[in-house]
Amino acid sequence: MAKYILKRIVYLILVFFIVSFMMFAVYNLIPSDPALIQMEPLRKTLKPDEFNRQYQELRKKMGLDDPLVVRYARWMGLAKDMDGKYSGLLQGDFGYSVSYKRNVIDIVKVPMANTIILNLLSTILTLAITIPLGIYCAVHARKPQDSAIQAFTVVGYSLPTYLIGILFIFIFSVVLRIFPTGGAKTPGSNFTGIREFLDRMYYMCLPLLVLVFTGLAGMTRTVRAAMIDTLSQDYVRTARAKGLKEKVVIYSHAWRNALLPVSTSIMGWIIGVFAGGSLVIENTFALNGTGRLYWAGLNNTDYELVLAMQMFYCLIGLVGVLLTDLTYSIVDPRVRIDK
Amino acid sequence: MSENNNSKKKGFFLFRWLKRAFFPNKEMEDIYKEEQLESPFRMVIKNFFSKPLAVISLVIVIVIMLFVFIAPNYVTLDLGEQDPTLINLAPGYFMTDYPEELVKNGVQDISVGNNYAIGCDKNGKLYTWGATKVSKVVNIADIPEEIQKAKIVKVSAGTDHCVALAEDGSIYCWGNDRLGQCRLPSELTMNNKTHTINIIKIGASDQFSVAISDDGEAFLWGNENFVELWISGEYRGKIQDVALTNSGFVVLLKDGSVVKPTKSAQSAVSNIPEGAQSGVKAISASTNTVCAIKEDGSVVVWGAVSKGENQIPEFDSPVVKVEGGRYHYVALLENGKIVSWGSDRYKQCELPSSIEPGEVQDIYVGAFQNYALTKDGKIETWGLKGFLMGTDSLGRDIFARLVNGGKMTMTIGALSVVIETIIGVILGGIAGYFGGWVDMLIMRVSEIISSMPFIPFAMILSAVMGTKVSIEQRMYIIMVILGILSWPGLAGLVRAQMLAQREMEYVTAAKTVGVKESRIIFKHIIPNVMSVCLVSITLAFGTAMLTESTLSYLGFGVPLPTPTWGNMLTGANNSIIIQSYWWNWVFVGAIFGITCICINLIGDGLRDALDPKSSGR
Numbered sequence: 003m004a005k006y007i008l009k010r011i012v013y014l015i016l017v018f019f020i021v022s023f024m025m026f027a028v029y030n031l032i033p034s035d036p037a038l039i040q041m042e043p044l045r046k047t048l049k050p051d052e053f054n055r056q057y058q059e060l061r062k063k064m065g066l067d068d069p070l071v072v073r074y075a076r077w078m079g080l081a082k083d084m085d086g087k088y089s090g091l092l093q094g095d096f097g098y099s100v101s102y103k104r105n106v107i108d109i110v111k112v113p114m115a116n117t118i119i120l121n122l123l124s125t126i127l128t129l130a131i132t133i134p135l136g137i138y139c140a141v142h143a144r145k146p147q148d149s150a151i152q153a154f155t156v157v158g159y160s161l162p163t164y165l166i167g168i169l170f171i172f173i174f175s176v177v178l179r180i181f182p183t184g185g186a187k188t189p190g191s192n193f194t195g196i197r198e199f200l201d202r203m204y205y206m207c208l209p210l211l212v213l214v215f216t217g218l219a220g221m222t223r224t225v226r227a228a229m230i231d232t233l234s235q236d237y238v239r240t241a242r243a244k245g246l247k248e249k250v251v252i253y254s255h256a257w258r259n260a261l262l263p264v265s266t267s268i269m270g271w272i273i274g275v276f277a278g279g280s281l282v283i284e285n286t287f288a289l290n291g292t293g294r295l296y297w298a299g300l301n302n303t304d305y306e307l308v309l310a311m312q313m314f315y316c317l318i319g320l321v322g323v324l325l326t327d328l329t330y331s332i333v334d335p336r337v338r339i340d341k
Numbered sequence: 342m343s344e345n346n347n348s349k350k351k352g353f354f355l356f357r358w359l360k361r362a363f364f365p366n367k368e369m370e371d372i373y374k375e376e377q378l379e380s381p382f383r384m385v386i387k388n389f390f391s392k393p394l395a396v397i398s399l400v401i402v403i404v405i406m407l408f409v410f411i412a413p414n415y416v417t418l419d420l421g422e423q424d425p426t427l428i429n430l431a432p433g434y435f436m437t438d439y440p441e442e443l444v445k446n447g448v449q450d451i452s453v454g455n456n457y458a459i460g461c462d463k464n465g466k467l468y469t470w471g472a473t474k475v476s477k478v479v480n481i482a483d484i485p486e487e488i489q490k491a492k493i494v495k496v497s498a499g500t501d502h503c504v505a506l507a508e509d510g511s512i513y514c515w516g517n518d519r520l521g522q523c524r525l526p527s528e529l530t531m532n533n534k535t536h537t538i539n540i541i542k543i544g545a546s547d548q549f550s551v552a553i554s555d556d557g558e559a560f561l562w563g564n565e566n567f568v569e570l571w572i573s574g575e576y577r578g579k580i581q582d583v584a585l586t587n588s589g590f591v592v593l594l595k596d597g598s599v600v601k602p603t604k605s606a607q608s609a610v611s612n613i614p615e616g617a618q619s620g621v622k623a624i625s626a627s628t629n630t631v632c633a634i635k636e637d638g639s640v641v642v643w644g645a646v647s648k649g650e651n652q653i654p655e656f657d658s659p660v661v662k663v664e665g666g667r668y669h670y671v672a673l674l675e676n677g678k679i680v681s682w683g684s685d686r687y688k689q690c691e692l693p694s695s696i697e698p699g700e701v702q703d704i705y706v707g708a709f710q711n712y713a714l715t716k717d718g719k720i721e722t723w724g725l726k727g728f729l730m731g732t733d734s735l736g737r738d739i740f741a742r743l744v745n746g747g748k749m750t751m752t753i754g755a756l757s758v759v760i761e762t763i764i765g766v767i768l769g770g771i772a773g774y775f776g777g778w779v780d781m782l783i784m785r786v787s788e789i790i791s792s793m794p795f796i797p798f799a800m801i802l803s804a805v806m807g808t809k810v811s812i813e814q815r816m817y818i819i820m821v822i823l824g825i826l827s828w829p830g831l832a833g834l835v836r837a838q839m840l841a842q843r844e845m846e847y848v849t850a851a852k853t854v855g856v857k858e859s860r861i862i863f864k865h866i867i868p869n870v871m872s873v874c875l876v877s878i879t880l881a882f883g884t885a886m887l888t889e890s891t892l893s894y895l896g897f898g899v900p901l902p903t904p905t906w907g908n909m910l911t912g913a914n915n916s917i918i919i920q921s922y923w924w925n926w927v928f929v930g931a932i933f934g935i936t937c938i939c940i941n942l943i944g945d946g947l948r949d950a951l952d953p954k955s956s957g958r
Contacts, residue, residue, distance in 0.1 A: 183919075281796055
């Protein structure tokens with residue numbers, strides 16, 4: 003087992019470097035010249051050839067003419083910077099944001115916390131609803147109540163998240179007037195303590211609702227399918243033949259096994275929510291989260307910020323894949339991993 | 342023999358696969374018949390068509406597809422077209438639905454504004470109809486009580502305000518007053534009580550209005566910061582008429598000459614041509630031009646001509662009356678004929694055949710609507726009646742954008758699925774058949790691609806690659822990005838199928854006969870795998886459309902003004918639009934939602950049809 007994990011982690015690190023190099027290369031396709039940006043104010047005060055000389059010198063100093071691999075190694079923190087120090091991603095230096103005029107690491111903290119809270123809450127809520135619902139559907143498969151829930155879930159996973167967002171704003175904010183349409187807190191308010199917390203929760207309700215609704219659909223179908231599969235297994239028939247109560251059969255024998263395949267799809271789903279889902283949700287509801295930060299960074303051509311965020315997304319994806327494999331091998335002893 | 346064989350095998354390999362997958366040849370059928378078997382594909386089709394929900398979905402998707410691919414030929418879209426007078430119009434063809442009561446009581450006067458109209462009957466009662474909600478808060482139909490009580494004889498409709506003249510000479514204004522459109526000058530407020538001045542004419546334009554008395558005086562009011570509302574003193578007492586364009590005005594004097602209001606006045610119409618400097622009978626204005634009728638019945642047009650307002654046709658009779666719309670003119674001739682010219686974008690110049698020459702008593706023209714009053718008191722209308730699905734915040738027809746956007750969304754979805762299928766089938770087939778290091782390499786690459794969060798990755802690629810290209814190139818880039826990022830799923834499926842198929846006897850047989858390996862993969866195995874991939878391809882089409890629309894919604898897909906179903910919804914996450922201008926999102930949302938749901942239902946139906954075991958799920 004330990005050997006397997008080690009192997010996976012080594013592989014993951016390798017992939018991370020490949021992906022980050024690819025991303026870095028993609029970014030270097032963008033025609034941008036930080037040296038020219040720095041020199042621009044001096045253009046009028048210097049003579050053209052003097053300007054050109056200083057510009058070339060600065061380019062050399064900043065290491066802009068070095069090969070891509072060298073620049074990548076510097077950015078990653080694998081090679082010495084021009085000032086002779088190691089300062090890169092691995093040392094925790096995520097770069098400098100042009101549009102915020104601050105270090106990327108300082109900007110990312112608050113949005114990251116917001117996104118994680120939102121997604122964690124939605125994940126917990128979704129799973130809390132979806133597993134009982136899926137089991138209920140499977141037990142009552144092909145009955146009217148099951149068909150009704152199925153129709154509901156088809157709508158949930160077919161519609162794009164932003165459309166569901168707009169629909170929910172219409173229903174809950176415009177027609178029913180229960181929740182605010184967007185934002186993270188009451189504008190102009192200066193609450194502290196428990197009031198602040200409640201206020202934030204209140205503003206988080208609608209985005210949470212949309213996330214849960216979209217997540218609900220796919221997960222319920224997965225749980226239902228897995229459960230139906232399990233209920234047709236021989237051991238379930240045996241349990242029933244023994245005369246066990248239906249409740250015991252379902253909740254003690256069947257559902258644990260049904261959750262095996264579900265556990266893998268949960269990880270994949272969380273990754274999807276973290277990246278794609280939160281991007282759309284945060285834009286629809288104007289929330290200060292990583293998705294919106296990423297979106298703003300791309301719009302403002304703030305590339306060091308975007309690159310750092312992209313690395314964050316990649317890491318989430320890769321760790322997610324690793325965790326999926328590991329969970330699967332842990333929860334299902336039938337899966338042999340160390341061959 | 343071999344020659345014969347070769348000629349049979351001509352044609353693109355993809356078509357040959359599909360043919361073999363879907364239409365197995367006669368010989369094979371006969372074999373199956375002997376064994377009383379059904380070909381697997383036939384069974385799938387039979388299963389699929391036994392599911393009513395899936396079949397209905399299939400029909401709906403086909404109908405929508407045909408609609409978005411055929412309708413754009415008829416509903417053309419001019420990307421640059423936008424008109425501030427057409428913004429946020431509610432859906433429906435209601436703009437010329439005049440009240441029956443008005444006709445019954447006899448029409449006294451009608452004035453047509455931008456997409457709405459006001460009229461008064463012989464009893465002095467006011468009516469409004471059409472798109473009377475001219476802004477978020479102002480509705481022309483909310484006539485103040487004081488005006489409802491008065492006996493109105495003349496009306497004039499501006500862009501967002503109206504002027505009415507009562508029988509006793511009082512003047513009333515209502516509508517938008519933000520720029521002082523309804524602030525009457527002191528002489529007129531005074532006159533509303535004393536009734537000393539005899540007003541004979543009123544006129545309302547975009548942001549200002551005019552009233553003319555029988556002793557040749559003109560009173561102007563409105564937004565003075567926009568137009569200098571002043572007529573030079575030397576013309577006092579000689580004024581016969583004033584023609585108001587949106588940004589300026591000219592004065593017709595009683596001696597038959599048209600002059601600009603002051604020596605220094607500068608506007609689009611202040612450059613008066615020689616033909617209009619004497620012998621003018623009447624004047625009328627469109628948005629940016631003025632038209633004068635001469636004594637001899639000919640007309641002269643000048644000003645900022647943009648859509649053919651000056652292309653005056655030949656008249657077979659002298660012109661009696663001219664009225665200007667936004668970009669067109671309608672003239673009533675002495676012999677009772679109606680002639681119109683100028684922009685015909687909304688069929689403003691297409692007269693209904695029901696109007697008989699000689700019957701028309703009067704004409705009333707607005708921005709895009711025209712009314713003709715016949716001698717027996719009936720009203721005939723032509724021009725813009727409304728928009729099927731309303732217009733958006735830039736005055737663009739939502740129906741046209743919906744149709745053309747649908748074509749765009751579906752094209753991108755379909756082409757990206759084609760790209761995905763080609764890459765997925767080839768790589769998956771190779772990986773599955775050869776195994777070993779090739780398999781290892783392809784699977785690792787697909788793992789890397791699929792482990793990266795899709796939307797952020799697509800956004801970044803679109804942002805990086807789409808910076809310096811035209812809109813069309815950007816569309817293709819989006820397709821390629823979607824195709825390249827989504828093949829791993831399909832490749833995995835093909836590989837798994839391949840692993841199972843390559844152990845089968847027919848492959849061994851082919852190998853023994855000495856068929857090349859590439860032929861075995863693509864000619865023998867892939868056609869057998871294709872039907873299984875069909876589910877994945879169907880669902881991928883839905884996903885590709887979703888992803889494209891999400892990208893466009895976020896601003897990293899197809900850029901505006903080219904419409905797609907995604908970017909039409911970009912501005913809709915705002916409570917004002919969601920509530921007040923619901924037609925901005927409801928129609929697009931509905932058709933897109935239905936399409937996506939149906940595609941998923943087809944996918945589910947296909948899956949059940951392919952795998953009878955899963956139908957219990």
